[in-house]
Amino acid sequence: MTQRQKPEKEFLQESFLPQIAVCCSYDAEVICRKNNLTFVELIQPFSKYNGENINHIDPQPIAIKKILESCMFYNAEEDTLSSSSFENHLYKITTNTCTPWFEKWRENFIKYCIKEDHEFIRNYLGFFRQSIFVVSTSHIDPLDQFQKLVIQEQTDSNQNNCKKWFFSNFANVYKYFVLLHDVQEGEISKAYLIYESLKNSYGSSNCHLLQINSKSFENHDFDKTYADFDPWSKYCKLRDTYKNFDSPNDSIVESSEHNQERHGMCLSLSDHDRIKTFFSEFLTRGLIPYAEKTIRVLNEQFQSKKNILKGFSISKKFFGLSNSSLKTSTSPIISLSNLTMNPQDTSTSSSKATGSFFNSNNQFVHTNDDLNTRRLADLTFLFQFYELSLYYYVSFKKDFASIQNSAFVGSENSFCVKLHSASVLEMASIAGYLNSVYDQSSQSNLSSFTQNKNINTQYIEEALQIYTNECKNDSYSTRCLLFSTEIFRMISNHSKAASQLINFYVDENDLRRPLFLEQAAYYCLIQSPSNFRKFSFLITLAGENFKKIGQSKIFVSIQVWALKF
Structure with missing residues (x-):
């Protein structure tokens, strides 16, 4: 690209x-x-x-x-x-x-x-x-x-x-x-x-x-x-x-x-x-200690059912602070009893007892453990513990795999489950690649997933397919496409990235159409060997679509460069 x-x-x-x-x-x-x-x-x-x-x-x-x-x-x-x-x-x-x-x-x-x-x-x-x-x-x-x-x-x-x-x-x-x-x-x-x-x-x-x-x-x-x-x-x-x-x-x-x-x-x-000092103190004395304590609480709850490696030190990772410095912080300590969820986020008493994903009316709901696993995965991802977040995402994916073939009452349940499945596949793929980039020297082997590029790309492709064809969620399918093409770019699979952009359907008058055609054209250009003919066709088509939606500056710029071909 x-x-x-x-x-x-x-x-x-x-x-x-x-x-x-x-x-x-x-x-x-x-x-x-x-x-x-x-x-x-x-x-x-x-x-x-x-x-x-x-x-x-x-x-x-x-x-x-x-x-x-x-x-x-x-x-x-x-x-x-x-x-x-x-x-x-x-x-x-x-x-x-x-x-x-x-x-x-x-x-x-x-x-x-x-x-x-x-x-x-x-x-x-x-x-x-x-x-x-x-x-x-x-x-x-x-x-x-x-x-x-x-x-x-x-x-x-x-x-x-x-x-x-x-x-x-x-x-x-x-x-x-x-x-x-x-x-x-x-x-x-x-x-x-x-x-x-x-x-x-x-x-x-x-x-x-x-x-x-x-x-x-x-x-x-x-x-x-x-x-x-x-x-x-x-x-x-x-x-x-x-x-x-x-x-x-x-x-x-x-x-x-x-x-x-x-x-x-x-x-x-x-x-x-002074502003820099303020924000540094806010992070080291506020945000990060609070995050560490939240992770510990959620991880303890996760470990009550599954065994996983312990030990988090966000402060040490980013600022070189020891865990002992956190003991002096007066940040609120979150206990499990305080982790109160929204009524719509919690299951009924019967579903809590059985750990089921469905209530007495056969409607899809979340259990507390289910929500907290996703919270834990997202939280560790946010603070760049990509290997751990990957482990939690995969665990969360397995929980949903057990109900993929369950009988649903109405399409709303199926839509909700598919949306969760696509989201966790998307995040697992991103976490896997970021872990390989930022932590290549790690000798830990929590999962062979991080070393398997085929599974990474399979996850992000499956997520894009679910968002587009089954959930028909236009915003999230577009977001997933943007992440997917960047992942394929990272592994130099430019032809696959171009194919995804070309095949992603958008209306003729949609702003995304010329943008995606333009990026697909550049993918054809930087692949080895360069495909000049396909680049010329796609970049010209993108220029015409930019003209249709009123982006005349970009249209002129593209036509000037396209004439070289």
Whole structure:
């Protein structure tokens, strides 16, 4: 395929990052707005984790369509393209090998892909129900405001069913409290007093005092070097582009507002370091210890029925921390008695006793063990324990294999089981390949699955077939196709990747049609030997389809390069 801004393994890994909810008071947002940023945007350049305002609502399908169209429109610039040479026994030709519009479309498609109940890996906050609460020192009563934000989240979570969480019991939510201080306006002595009270109320490991805006807004003067340094621009560009998407106008209008707006005008380099320190402490003292304890609890429950290797140390893996350092953390210890599920996630009393997947009405339901195995698999995947997550996924797959041939009442049960089966096959295949990439030196032999590429590809192909033909789930079949082609690319099976893209049916006016044809064309080009004739046909066909859907910039670019053939 084309030259990538991100390698395959990085794309697969970053498609499943934890999403951290942020609940920010109005006064704290006012402080951040001095830099033309929200609090979430403020911290985003300093972390790969996905932050999201807790009041954020996923856009409607019409808005998502506009987002996907416009992200291509703004990434179809000629200066972003590059070229490479290809040859076979007859020709040697130089052509474009970079398609930034496809990568940006793919990133946004996965981001806005609908969330279903059959998987936890893309639930709100990824795997956790974990929140950062932010209040400024300028508030009349910061401690009272923190308490109100917590109560507000608890109320909203009980009423808002569109938010997908890892656990439903609010007692299991890890809460981290950030006291935001404006250096230019507030008194630091007062800030320290409030911070001490905050630590006494919620624990020192769950609180942080973040000082920002060290530079005066009125007197700031950007030098040339600092003026070009804007790590927030790429996070704010789409926000500026999409802010009018709720309007009835369907056209895409290019605006230069995001090119004129500066970000971080009041932030010094010392402020940057403070933000980095804040996020590092949040991870090492909050997110990671909480994850470790959750994994231990779920793993103990899993081991009660099956024997598996013990020992998790996320902190040691990423930060070199010892397990003894976790003992001093005041993060909430999750006990099995606290792992309360949603009513719709639990089986009836009779099904719990027998471990059955069906209740008294012969309707498909989850048992607690069933849900927790999937939670454990997703959670270990999220923190890059790919070999362990692979083991859990395969175990979960075997549980579903026992009911594949069971009699169902109505098609709804069959659909639910198929959706679970496809999802676990998809994730098992991805975990297998990431494990082979990131842990090639491992001598552990939990499963021969990681060494068997044929089984890996068989799993992802089977998942794609189930999503497409049996579940008829358009969003998840497209997502699975994107992952599948990347896996085949990783093992240099370019002809198979091209075949999957060509055979994937989409409507003529669908944006995916020219995108997939274009990528299939490049797969024909980079295979050995290069198939110039097939590339020419597919790339020309893709160009014509780009023209039909109004992507004239991409159409012209493709036709210029296609003429070389």
